[in-house]
Amino acid sequence: MHFDQMNNHRATFRLTLAATALGLAACISNAAGPVQAQLPIVQLHVGEHVVKAELANSDLTRQIGLMNRQNLGKNAGMLFVFKHSETQCMWMKNTLIDLDVAFADSNGVILNIEPMKAGTADIHCSSGSARFALEMNQGWFLKLGIEAGEQLHLPEQAKDTQP
Template sequence: MHFDLINQYHSTFRFALAMTALGLASCASNAAGPVQSQLPTLQMRVGQHDVKAELANTDLSRQIGLMNRKELGKNSGMLFVFKRSETQCMWMKNTLIDLDVAFADPNGTILNIEQMKAGTSNIHCSSGNAKIALEMNRGWFSTRGIEAGEKLHVPERVLETRE
């Protein structure tokens, strides 16, 4: 007798099972978190080296940063422009690649460079009042001999935040 009930509700059961599977798939696809939408890019220089940088100059673009990216181009990075020149801090939550970050004052002078490990929640802060920060692939600065005191050459108009 119970087989009759199973057959009677078979299509309902299959529908419920399919909807559950779709729901779980949806959750899994969002589990990794947000990915940055297309950002404006700019050409800039770090010392004598050319860099193509994505511009993160809004609250949302700074918050998402390079989260959930699987790679970053050889001479590519992300330039963060903050609202105020003050101590700035970053972490690597949901970031899949190891990065270095150079914190710089409003004149572009690098204050310090921090190495950041993918997926960690360690806090990395500027050693002084930073207005901008440039994230690059891990080792990019050191292999080029770039240290604190070097300049990030950024167009003046870029130092404006949009919020």
């Protein structure tokens, strides 16, 4: 093989090796998927029950939600605050724990509660115009006898959305 051809093959090999290494690094760094940054915690009441909920009130925090979490505390959840009161839908992509979601209108009245299975692409929607959604461990609402019509009592800081 001529010297110039050998250098061309080495350059191609190095480029291929570098591209492969970068590709593997990207796969490894994204293997677990996105993880939610530390979010503000708000205390709210569902009927007479106290919940400490992480506040997902921006496009990014709502998109990531509880993805890739291994667990959720006993009376802990995530409160999604939407920009507009309309039909809202959720899914469980990259979510590792079974959850229930309670959709609530702009006054905090629960419209419906939907069970959601971890890792599924099933779509779960509000039964009417919702401004809030509260995700809790699966069975939490049922165990406490909380149904549609119950009131979410939200602090004022939990009602605003961010860009």
